[in-house]
Amino acid sequence: MISSISTNQIKYVLALEKTGSFSEAADLCFVTQSTLSIMIKKLENQCNLILFDRKSKPITLTKEGEELINQLKLIYQEFEVLQEIIQGTNQEFYGNLRIGIIPTLAPFLLPLFLNKLVTNYPNINFSIDEITTQEITKRIKTRELDIGILSLPIEDQELIQTSLFNESFLIYDASGTFSRNKKYKIKDIDVSRLWLLEESHCLSSQIEKICLLKKMDTSKHNLEFKSGSILSLLELVNMNKGLTLLPKLATLQKNLIKPSYIFNLVNPIPAREIGIITHPNFSKKRLLDILEIEIKKSVKPLLDKTKRIQLINPY
Amino acid sequence: MISSISTNQIKYVLALEKTGSFSEAADLCFVTQSTLSIMIKKLENQCNLILFDRKSKPITLTKEGEELINQLKLIYQEFEVLQEIIQGTNQEFYGNLRIGIIPTLAPFLLPLFLNKLVTNYPNINFSIDEITTQEITKRIKTRELDIGILSLPIEDQELIQTSLFNESFLIYDASGTFSRNKKYKIKDIDVSRLWLLEESHCLSSQIEKICLLKKMDTSKHNLEFKSGSILSLLELVNMNKGLTLLPKLATLQKNLIKPSYIFNLVNPIPAREIGIITHPNFSKKRLLDILEIEIKKSVKPLLDKTKRIQLINPY
DNA sequence: GGTTGATATTGAAGAAATCAATAGTTGTAT
DNA sequence: ATACAACTATTGATTTCTTCAATATCAACC
Numbered sequence: 001m002i003s004s005i006s007t008n009q010i011k012y013v014l015a016l017e018k019t020g021s022f023s024e025a026a027d028l029c030f031v032t033q034s035t036l037s038i039m040i041k042k043l044e045n046q047c048n049l050i051l052f053d054r055k056s057k058p059i060t061l062t063k064e065g066e067e068l069i070n071q072l073k074l075i076y077q078e079f080e081v082l083q084e085i086i087q088g089t090n091q092e093f094y095g096n097l098r099i100g101i102i103p104t105l106a107p108f109l110l111p112l113f114l115n116k117l118v119t120n121y122p123n124i125n126f127s128i129d130e131i132t133t134q135e136i137t138k139r140i141k142t143r144e145l146d147i148g149i150l151s152l153p154i155e156d157q158e159l160i161q162t163s164l165f166n167e168s169f170l171i172y173d174a175s176g177t178f179s180r181n182k183k184y185k186i187k188d189i190d191v192s193r194l195w196l197l198e199e200s201h202c203l204s205s206q207i208e209k210i211c212l213l214k215k216m217d218t219s220k221h222n223l224e225f226k227s228g229s230i231l232s233l234l235e236l237v238n239m240n241k242g243l244t245l246l247p248k249l250a251t252l253q254k255n256l257i258k259p260s261y262i263f264n265l266v267n268p269i270p271a272r273e274i275g276i277i278t279h280p281n282f283s284k285k286r287l288l289d290i291l292e293i294e295i296k297k298s299v300k301p302l303l304d305k306t307k308r309i310q311l312i313n314p315y
Numbered sequence: 316m317i318s319s320i321s322t323n324q325i326k327y328v329l330a331l332e333k334t335g336s337f338s339e340a341a342d343l344c345f346v347t348q349s350t351l352s353i354m355i356k357k358l359e360n361q362c363n364l365i366l367f368d369r370k371s372k373p374i375t376l377t378k379e380g381e382e383l384i385n386q387l388k389l390i391y392q393e394f395e396v397l398q399e400i401i402q403g404t405n406q407e408f409y410g411n412l413r414i415g416i417i418p419t420l421a422p423f424l425l426p427l428f429l430n431k432l433v434t435n436y437p438n439i440n441f442s443i444d445e446i447t448t449q450e451i452t453k454r455i456k457t458r459e460l461d462i463g464i465l466s467l468p469i470e471d472q473e474l475i476q477t478s479l480f481n482e483s484f485l486i487y488d489a490s491g492t493f494s495r496n497k498k499y500k501i502k503d504i505d506v507s508r509l510w511l512l513e514e515s516h517c518l519s520s521q522i523e524k525i526c527l528l529k530k531m532d533t534s535k536h537n538l539e540f541k542s543g544s545i546l547s548l549l550e551l552v553n554m555n556k557g558l559t560l561l562p563k564l565a566t567l568q569k570n571l572i573k574p575s576y577i578f579n580l581v582n583p584i585p586a587r588e589i590g591i592i593t594h595p596n597f598s599k600k601r602l603l604d605i606l607e608i609e610i611k612k613s614v615k616p617l618l619d620k621t622k623r624i625q626l627i628n629p630y
Numbered sequence: 631g632g633t634t635g636a637t638a639t640t641g642a643a644g645a646a647a648t649c650a651a652t653a654g655t656t657g658t659a660t
Numbered sequence: 661a662t663a664c665a666a667c668t669a670t671t672g673a674t675t676t677c678t679t680c681a682a683t684a685t686c687a688a689c690c
Contacts, residue, residue, distance in 0.1 A: 001401075002325040002397075002398055002401060003323070004321050004322045004326075005321065005322055005394070006319050006320065006321040006322075007319045007320055007321075008318070008319040019474060035385065047401045047404075047405075048401070048405050048435050049401065049404055049405065050384075050604060050605070050608075052599075062601075063601070064404050064601075067400060067403075067404050068397065068400055068401065068404070071393065071396055071397045071400055074393055075393045075394060075397060078386065078389055078390045078393055079320070079390060080388060081386055082317075082320075082383065082386045082387065083316065083317055085382060085383055085386055086317060086362045086363070086364065086383065087316070088382075089362075089364055089379050089382050089383070090362075090363050090364065121364050134318060138564070155439075286377075286378070286379075287366060290365070295366075
């Protein structure tokens with residue numbers, strides 16, 4: 001008794017029946033002739049029957065083959081109907097999805113999943129705003145945005161918060177004072193050489209928290225710096241041989257970051273919680289599910305699964 | 316777009332829909348729960364849809380799942396119909412198949428394929444006669460037998476001859492005069508110590524041919540020996556520290572044969588051609604095909620694929 | 631008998647399916 | 661709340677399947 005058969009196997013049989021030639025059928029199915037030969041033979045074995053008479057040119061069905069071919073065709077047709085249903089169901093996802101995402105996350109997270117979504121859901125118009133936490137929460141409350149991706153938790157209890165993953169912080173050191181062999185803790189950081197983004201970014205307040213500073217005393221730098229871009233921050237840190245803390249995903253940008261400048265923190269590892277917020281009345285629940293799953297899936301292989309982390313609030 | 320899906324995947328979905336529980340569905344399908352989880356997830360991925368709501372207890376279909384499930388059921392039903400057709404087609408092979416096979420082959424060849432045939436074709440009554448070439452050809456002509464398995468060619472041109480494989484001859488030496496390191500040719504055989512089966516066996520005349528004797532002069536042995544059984548021949552050879560030639564398949568019987576007694580012949584390797592003969596009016600052509608394929612398949616891994624062989628006629 | 635045009639086979643590489651064990655989740659009863 | 665129970669998800673290892681490129685084999689036609 002046949003245990004399991006795949007639609008590919010059926011496709012191969014139908015192609016061979018149609019063309020009467022192994023090589024042509026193989027071309028039709030975009031596989032090599034050896035693959036087709038082997039798969040036909042495998043199916044014949046599973047059935048305990050010889051379906052094709054290889055001696056005749058063109059190749060024809062045997063008596064047993066004749067008895068099966070119609071049912072195989074039928075199954076394949078029903079499979080094609082299934083495909084149409086799937087296609088149709090996918091197209092039921094339509095409309096606009098307006099996403100707000102914090103700037104310290106956007107350039108590293110979006111490339112991981114956005115393309116797949118845009119491709120799979122051609123009927124959804126995605127719009128992305130790279131804005132701060134404050135701006136995101138404001139716009140979600142006013143329903144200008146559907147979904148916010150940011151560091152959790154937010155103080156506002158009205159909005160729905162869904163956790164996605166924890167992103168640890170790492171040391172980025174352009175000064176050369178850190179060494180590969182040692183384990184660094186938070187207190188090892190020389191606060192006077194630390195550079196941050198402008199205050200409005202949650203990343204800044206988180207780093208301040210990590211380093212146990214009330215407010216960062218930037219007057220120690222002889223340079224006024226206001227930027228929301230991690231790229232600019234890195235330039236600045238490099239130029240001044242300073243240091244900063246970077247979230248994990250940022251450190252994986254091999255074209256921006258010298259891996260030799262990155263040092264892990266331990267005991268515990270400071271981290272931020274990344275998650276999604278929505279308005280309680282947000283209705284595209286299913287779309288949210290998909291977004292959640294896709295983001296989690298895309299990020300997972302990039303994160304280390306450490307236990308000893310300490311989540312830092314963004315406010 | 317889904318490229319290929321297997322009936323097992325569908326089975327898993329239907330089981331999960333039916334039971335509302337991953338573990339129960341897994342039991343139903345005789346796989347582990349992890350397998351079922353993974354396969355459901357895989358299908359969901361292929362479809363780009365989430366088919367089951369894991370949060371509800373029992374687990375239920377999502378809206379998208381509902382849209383697919385009926386088509387999945389339909390496909391699976393048609394697959395079950397296919398199985399029935401296959402079953403039915405297999406049962407069309409019925410009736411008697413009377414096989415004659417030479418004694419020097421039967422005990423080594425039959426176990427390789429007979430069981431599979433008997434199992435796969437429960438409606439065929441197989442009957443096996445272990446008889447000599449002469450007897451086989453006689454009975455096929457009189458239609459007492461359907462099929463003969465023996466050493467080809469036979470002189471009788473009326474019967475249909477189909478080749479199966481070539482079986483080489485090896486030296487079986489109980490005297491200890493052969494040594495592992497040397498390559499032996501036919502002329503190295505001391506004819507005076509050679510033992511054979513009784514004359515009626517084609518194996519005897521083939522060995523005589525190999526050793527270039529007109530008729531074996533058995534008077535050199537002080538023992539009259541008449542047996543058709545290779546087992547008895549081996550006993551005799553062991554007892555008298557003699558030697559004989561054995562066909563390849565016989566030498567593979569590890570329980571009968573000391574591997575250290577076996578020596579290869581080279582330049583060229585003498586061999587017999589094993590094949591099937593049938594009466595020209597034999598009608599169960601398809602059955603013959605199956606038999607041919609099964610024997611070839613079962614024997615293939617046991618034979619070495621040498622080029623330099625010399626086929627020895629059995630008459 | 632060799633040449634041509636086909637199918638079959640082989641050996642290797644990559645992907646998929648499966649399992650046992652374990653981690654993580656959720657709901658319930660303390 | 662907290663711990664337990666019941667369930668699903670994940671992991672890492674193993675086996676099996678699928679596929680390909682290259683090659684062997686077969687068959688028909690000169």
